[in-house]
């Protein structure tokens with residue numbers, strides 16, 4: 001069984017607020033933290049909600065430059081890139097087929113349901129080794145010291161590049 005994903009409650013709340021702010025679009029961002037005996041999210045790096053291309057109603061797209069910036073930011077604050085969070089507006093917090101196609105091993109995927117603009121629960125998922133699906137990873141909200149959210153950054157890149 002996959003060990004729980006540890007995250008402090010207020011950081012989890014920031015993820016949910018980001019999903020609410022993005023509604024009715026999907027909101028997304030990166031999970032930064034440490035990956036020792038237990039996996040601990042210590043900061044988030046939220047992608048801006050107002051992406052130029054408004055066509056993304058049911059899917060988010062994180063481009064290579066986003067990953068590069070997230071890796072750079074993680075290095076700067078001496079953390080590892082642990083995964084991605086995103087919201088599912090008016091949909092269950094389980095991965096879609098699109099999510100599976102774009103998922104990568106190792107990463108944790110936190111998905112938050114946002115129903116009528118309000119966060120309605122989050123679950124975390126890990127891609128199975130054969131990439132055929134996901135295994136749920138329990139979210140353990142706890143009170144360890146946390147770095148806090150890294151500020152949102154803006155990107156001018158077009159979503160289709």
Ligand SMILES: [Zn+2]
Nearest residue numbers: 088095096099
């Ligand atoms: Zn999704």
